[in-house]
Amino acid sequence: MNPRPDNAYETMALRVDALGPVVLPALLLCDFGHLAREIIDLQEAGAAALHLDVMDGRFVRQLTYGLPIVVATRTSATVPIEVHLMVEEPEQTLADYAAAGANIVTVHLESLAHPLATLKIIKSLGPRAHLAINPETPVEKVLPFLDHCDGVLVMSVSPGLGGQAFNPVALDKLRFLTAVRAQEGLALRLAVDGGISTETVGLVAAAGADFIVAGTAVIRSGNYAHALANLEQIARDAMPSRQPIQTP
DSSP states (O other): OOOOOTTHHHHHHHHHHHHOOEEEEBGGGSOGGGHHHHHHHHHHTTOSOEEEEEEBSSSSSOBOOOHHHHHHHHHHOOSOEEEEEESSSGGGTHHHHHHTTOSEEEEEGGGOSSHHHHHHHHHHHSSEEEEEEOTTSOGGGGGGGGGGOSEEEEESSOTTOSSOOOOTHHHHHHHHHHHHHHHHTOOOEEEEESSOSTTTHHHHHHHTOSEEEESHHHHTSSOHHHHHHHHHHHHHHHOOOOOOOOOO
């Protein structure tokens, strides 16, 4: 297994500050029979990082994969890995995913009994700590925790259900968080996940997203390099001018 490249997050952040938003391919739809080949292809296509959706069949209805796939991904990947835990009681497995080489561990506010404690645990284990919120969760609920996390992932679809349309409520949340980030001078990355396409990627970039998770638009494209380059170009053409963010 490759060791977690702990400077990879900073490298990705610098890429965002220099060029604009990056697209993180979600591996859920990839060919798991040839996972290593898929990872190499995505990296060679220019993927800045990889996004892994862990679902437990409890927090969300769908059951996907867990620790073995994260370990296998880290074996082949040299770019950062984000582990998105759509699970109940994520605290029970944080140490395992950190040890598996996750650069970012994203947990859902809705699943946490003690959000602040959980974020502190993630950071103490080495990965960056990101906090996710579902479409129905008011964005104001993350405000008490912004000083204690490295990023916020705004869901633009309900987690665990495929084929959903992009929910524009995510745009209002991103704009709100962008304003808070600027006003408070926060070292905070904003991400979005769900329903990303050539029609929506510019909207989320204009609203302030740094990391844009895309599944179908990349994995089902037939040409990873073209899909990633096209999505990122649309995003960068739409983004407002902004100052670089100090990454701690």
